[in-house]
Amino acid sequence: MKKLSIAIVGLLAVVMVFAGNARVIGAQESKSAETTLKNNIDAVLEILENPDLDEQQKKEKIEDIVDPIFDYQLMAMLSLGRQNWSRLSPDQQQTFTNRFVKRLKASYFDKISMYSKDLKTQMNYKPAQTSGSKVRIPVEVNAKEEKVNLVYKFYQSDAGWQIYDVEINGVSIIQSYRSQFNQVLSRGTVEDLLEELKQPAEPQSTQ
Amino acid sequence: MAREKLRLAFCLFAVLAAGLFCFAEPVAAQSMGIVPDARDKNGSAPENQESEGEFDQFEAFEDFEEFDQPGQKKVYDPLSGYNRAMTTFNDKFYFWVLKPAATGYAWVAPQPVRTSVHRFFRHWGYPVRVINNLLQLKGEPAADETIRFAFNSTVGLLGFFDPAKNWLDLEPHREDFGQTLGSYGVGDGFPLVLPFFGPSNVRDSIAMVPDLFLYPLDYLGNIYVAAGLTAYERLNYASLHLGEYEKLKKDSLDWYIFLRNAYQQNREQAIKE
DSSP states (O other): OHHHHHHHHHHHHTOOOOOOOOOOOTHHHHHHHHHHHHHHHHHHHHHHHOTTSOHHHHHHHHHHHHTTTBOHHHHHHHHHHHHHHTTSOHHHHHHHHHHHHHHHHHHHHHHHTTOOGGGOOEEEEOOOEEETTEEEEEEEEEETTEEEEEEEEEEEETTEEEEEEEEETTEEHHHHHHHHHHHHHHHSOHHHHHHHHHSOOOOOSOO | OHHHHHHHHHHHHHHHHHHHHHHHHHHHHHHTTOSOOGGGHHHHHHHHOOOBTTBOHHHHHHHTGGGHHHHHOOOOOTTHHHHHHHHHHHHHHIIIIIHHHHHHHHHHSOHHHHHHHHHHHHHTTHHHHHHHHHHTTOHHHHHHHHHHHHHHHHTTTTTTSOHHHHTTOOOOOOOOHHHHHHHTTOOOOSEEEETTTEEEEHHHHHHHHHHHHTOGGGGSSSHHHHHHHHHHHHHHHHHHSTTHHHHHHHHOSSHHHHHHHHHHHHHHHHHHO
């Protein structure tokens, strides 16, 4: 379980930019997806390693880079699942998405602060796997004695290739949230869920 | 000492094995998709649906059905009460015992030393790894592991260092008996949280027993020595990963569910490989 966290460090260190406007179809596209991924990971790492920027500036710059590539709306929906999503009114859906995305981003930036050059992280890009209109790009992150396997899942959206899920050592973010949301909704109401999401993720030292 | 251990192991094995075989069937049913049908919502969805401009919600769910199978599966968790309680126990143990101890230890012992200790303990997991790789008919990983063991035992000074990885580019291939059983189709039973060890399931818990016999460091003394070594190994590991537990927990809405689900996904992945 603690390994998961190193994985998340790797994940966030590896957040990529996708200024994707690839309109080529098929294998060529997944190739271009891979190259763009690499380029953009480098761009993000550059920001992280830049000594002239403070934490807040890094946060903002990275957010600018990251926002276009992650399909947050889709991730919010998928993490609830069809059955639960349709239980929400449009207003609730909006609130849910806002809070979910906020939480997602907060979690990212929190983990990203754990990244440092000292980790001597090495990224190994594995061959992308295409299935239908989706591409899975595995990235192996080697940091010191730990190895973390990430998989970025892309799909073709109107805005180009976007990420809809990330797997860390086989654990999908969407699945992980889905199981938790299911639990909350099976025990309580939608309002309960929205309430829980509202609370900023606070460090729980004892509890 | 060996006899004591054997007796204890046998009793544990027998009890849990009985449990496993009783529950293997519901798991099989579960994995065959006997699950509340979420698709019924298909009919009513258009009524709730608002055209979101560029976004056709309906289509989105259709295109991403990969999340529907395992995600919608109702997890069979008959011991959820106990599991939650044990999770809380482990949580308190972490914050009240393990974390302070590991922090103190990290303050005293330099990080390269602790990393070497980690490598040492990992090194002696070789018999478990090689045998389970062989049982899963994974010849090449087993060969890799053997070369790693030979090389690291000598050049790597009994495993404190890992020249096999740095010079020969050979990675460890982690396998354990739980994965072996899983790869042969043995269902996981149901979630079971172990004291100190954390989330597990019936199959993986039982499978720990045979692996225990394959761990050379357990034979160094009596059962207390073995337990002490395990505790030290855990302390050392924790000292290398301070802060991670808290961060993961912070992100979760339901920590128990997060752990249960993450463990399950992680194991499924490990078995598949």
